[in-house]
Amino acid sequence: DVKVTQSSRYLVKRTGEKVFLECVQDMDHENMFWYRQDPGLGLRLIYFSYDVKMKEKGDIPEGYSVSREKKERFSLILESASTNQTSMYLCASSLGGTDSPLHFGNGTRLTVT
Amino acid sequence: QKEVEQNSGPLSVPEGAIASLNCTYSDRVSQSFFWYRQYSGKSPELIMSIYSNGDKEDGRFTAQLNKASQYVSLLIRDSQPSDSATYLCAVNPYGNNRLAFGKGNQVVVIP
Numbered sequence A: 001d002v003k004v005t006q007s008s009r010y011l012v013k014r015t016g017e018k019v020f021l022e023c024v025q026d027m028d029h030e031n032m033f034w035y036r037q038d039p040g041l042g043l044r045l046i047y048f049s050y051d052v053k054m055k056e057k058g059d060i061p062e063g064y065s066v067s068r069e070k071k072e073r074f075s076l077i078l079e080s081a082s083t084n085q086t087s088m089y090l091c092a093s094s095l096g097g098t099d100s101p102l103h104f105g106n107g108t109r110l111t112v113t
Numbered sequence B: 001q002k003e004v005e006q007n008s009g010p011l012s013v014p015e016g017a018i019a020s021l022n023c024t025y026s027d028r029v030s031q032s033f034f035w036y037r038q039y040s041g042k043s044p045e046l047i048m049s050i051y052s053n054g055d056k057e058d059g060r061f062t063a064q065l066n067k068a069s070q071y072v073s074l075l076i077r078d079s080q081p082s083d084s085a086t087y088l089c090a091v092n093p094y095g096n097n098r099l100a101f102g103k104g105n106q107v108v109v110i111p
Helices: none
Strands: A004-006 A010-013 A019-021 A023-025 A031-038 A042-049 A064-070 A073-078 A087-094 A108-112 B004-006 B011-014 B019-025 B033-038 B045-050 B054-058 B061-066 B071-076 B085-091 B105-110
Touching: A004 A087, A010 A019, A019 A108, A023 A031, A023 A087, A031 A064, A031 A073, A042 A064, A042 A073, A073 A087, B004 B085, B011 B019, B019 B085, B019 B105, B033 B061, B033 B071, B045 B054, B045 B061, B071 B085
Parallel strands: A010 A108, B011 B105
Antiparallel strands: A004 A023, A019 A073, A023 A073, A031 A042, A031 A087, A064 A073, A087 A108, B004 B019, B019 B071, B033 B045, B033 B085, B054 B061, B061 B071, B085 B105
16 A cells, blocks of 8 residues: 655644655655645645656645655745644655556644744 | 536435535546545545546445546445545546645535
8 A cells, every 4th residue: 555654743833933844655656746725725736746856836836845855755845834824734646647546645734823 | 727616515415325426627638537535634535536438336436427528426325424524526637647626525424
């Protein structure tokens, strides 16, 4: 089975802090994704990556950056956390190609106070 | 942004009945379609994928795809309380695994 591991299940940070969310997958998947999920808004794509050192903006990249230095690891960075970034963050991975489903990690619930 | 629409409002079904969920999508180039189940406080898990027009059955789940009408549906037969969850429809309009998700349908199975 695919395993996508997010480093923290719950995280509480203060406004203005730099926040790192880590995600590791163990199936040699080419593609990795970061979503946030909010009530009434559904899943929204922040950033994604098809290869090491490669990144592309999703639908809501403002206030975020990402890093993919190794194939198995995809990090989401909140440069200066704000209260409107309080959310559930979900990492996902998939095989290369065009028809592969996404496999999600357990999620990180981030609260910014 | 590609649009994926799911019926609004929770769906309540008695135990043992069929739950029917519908999803429409705006982009004709989509070639792969997925249904995810998400329990409260948990992450989405894949339950069905479908790529060709017609029906695909997996246990108590049946996915139905009609590309001409741009809809995909999910039937849950013999609904169980453990099926109570939110079901997310996802399509692949960009052709590169960048999925577009609907906002989900909550299903409540009443014992």
